[in-house]
Amino acid sequence: MEQRDAAGYGGCATAALGAATALYVWGASGRTQRHMGAGFEGQGRDLSVLWTELPLVLLAGMLTPPAVWLLTMRLLHGHGRLRHRALVAAVCTAGVLALSVWGLHAWANPPDPDHIPLSGSPVSDLDA
Numbered sequence: 001m002e003q004r005d006a007a008g009y010g011g012c013a014t015a016a017l018g019a020a021t022a023l024y025v026w027g028a029s030g031r032t033q034r035h036m037g038a039g040f041e042g043q044g045r046d047l048s049v050l051w052t053e054l055p056l057v058l059l060a061g062m063l064t065p066p067a068v069w070l071l072t073m074r075l076l077h078g079h080g081r082l083r084h085r086a087l088v089a090a091v092c093t094a095g096v097l098a099l100s101v102w103g104l105h106a107w108a109n110p111p112d113p114d115h116i117p118l119s120g121s122p123v124s125d126l127d128a
Contacts, residue, residue, distance in 0.1 A: 010073070010086060014065035014093050018100070022061025025101055026053070029108030057104065068096045 026032055032053075037045040072089035079085065 010069050010089060010093075011066035014069045014097070015062045018065035018097055019058050019062040021097065021101055022057050022104060025104050026057045026108055029105070031108045031110065061100070064100055065093050065097050069093045 032049065035046045035049045069089050069092075072092045073085055076085040076088060
């Protein structure tokens with residue numbers, strides 16, 4: 001019973017943390033801000049992101065960390081004490097959450113193609 005409680009509470013906590021983190025990163029991105037009307041005089045406003053991107057971002061943030069937590073706990077079942085298994089599961093979940101946040105940030109904040117130098121060409125103000 002103790003293992004089920006630890007796995008259940010860890011899964012719920014990681015789901016809440018993952019959903020909140022995903023919502024914050026997605027909402028604070030420049031891409032989302034432009035879609036919500038933060039562009040020049042509201043240009044580029046596209047509120048369809050609220051029913052297309054937002055549910056997918058929340059769902060991924062809510063399901064990925066608990067899946068890693070439960071998978072790690074399941075793989076380590078019977079190997080050591082519960083405290084050690086929970087610690088390993090927490091480290092694995094934190095790593096996957098960090099990678100997920102990095103990926104979401106990279107997707108939601110694409111680089112500006114006007115400021116990316118071509119490979120091998122130096123960037124200088126004289127070329128412009």
